[in-house]
Amino acid sequence: DADVTQTPRNRITKTGKRIMLECSQTKGHDRMYWYRQDPGLGLRLIYYSFDVKDINKGEISDGYSVSRQAQAKFSLSLESAIPNQTALYFCATSGGLAGASRNEQFFGPGTRLTVL
Amino acid sequence: DAKTTQPTSMDCAEGRAANLPCNHSTISGNEYVYWYRQIHSQGPQYIIHGLKNNETNEMASLIITEDRKSSTLILPHATLRDTAVYYCIVSQGGSEKLVFGKGTKLTVNP
Numbered sequence: 001d002a003d004v005t006q007t008p009r010n011r012i013t014k015t016g017k018r019i020m021l022e023c024s025q026t027k028g029h030d031r032m033y034w035y036r037q038d039p040g041l042g043l044r045l046i047y048y049s050f051d052v053k054d055i056n057k058g059e060i061s062d063g064y065s066v067s068r069q070a071q072a073k074f075s076l077s078l079e080s081a082i083p084n085q086t087a088l089y090f091c092a093t094s095g096g097l098a099g100a101s102r103n104e105q106f107f108g109p110g111t112r113l114t115v116l
Numbered sequence: 117d118a119k120t121t122q123p124t125s126m127d128c129a130e131g132r133a134a135n136l137p138c139n140h141s142t143i144s145g146n147e148y149v150y151w152y153r154q155i156h157s158q159g160p161q162y163i164i165h166g167l168k169n170n171e172t173n174e175m176a177s178l179i180i181t182e183d184r185k186s187s188t189l190i191l192p193h194a195t196l197r198d199t200a201v202y203y204c205i206v207s208q209g210g211s212e213k214l215v216f217g218k219g220t221k222l223t224v225n226p
Contacts, residue, residue, distance in 0.1 A: 004159070035216075040218070041218060042203065042215075042216030042217050042218050042219060043160065043214075043216040044216070045213065045214070045215075088157060090159050090160070092159070092160075103148065103150055103165065103207050103214060104162045104165070105152075105160075105162060105214060106162070107159030107160050107161070108159050109158065109159055110157065110158070110159055112157075
């Protein structure tokens with residue numbers, strides 16, 4: 001079984017709808033991240049969480065919210081989806097003991113979201 | 117903005133070594149060099165990281181110049197499955213930030 005799972009894997013929705021993307025991990029990591037990727041571009045950080053009580057905005061948090069329900073679960077919500085939020089969304093985790101290994105992130109398979 | 121510069125694309129013959137360069141001329145003393153790759157729309161995969169010494173693991177080798185302003189990722193015997201976008205990232209150890217640029221699209225040809 002995969003260590004980092006994302007649901008759904010694909011989603012088509014309409015403008016204005018509320019959407020939740022879910023991420024679960026079995027790696028026991030404390031840090032979790034949400035990224036989006038647009039065609040031909042690198043990943044951009046939306047939100048990250050260092051533990052259940054610690055949530056931080058990333059580079060492009062506007063229009064998104066997150067919830068860290070448990071150490072193993074981190075959800076991303078689009079309260080009112082718009083077409084330019086059409087993208088590939090990745091969840092990631094990290095949990096190295098210290099220093100450089102903290103940046104060894106493990107990524108989920110991605111969720112392809114289309115907003116019409 | 118990403119702190120690294122990479123070629124947009126490279127080609128390599130199957131079985132040969134793939135050498136992927138990265139410039140990071142503004143790297144600071146406490147920043148590491150990380151390499152990730154992304155195989156067509158899959159989640160990125162961590163490859164290797166280093167501070168100033170050369171590093172090797174089961175996937176690749178990382179050669180960092182003495183002045184730390186550039187590095188090279190070496191895949192010693194490239195296979196077709198190594199076709200991917202390779203990202204070179206500079207970041208402080210323990211930082212929450214991995215800034216992904218556009219990377220290098222490596223195509224391994226039969």
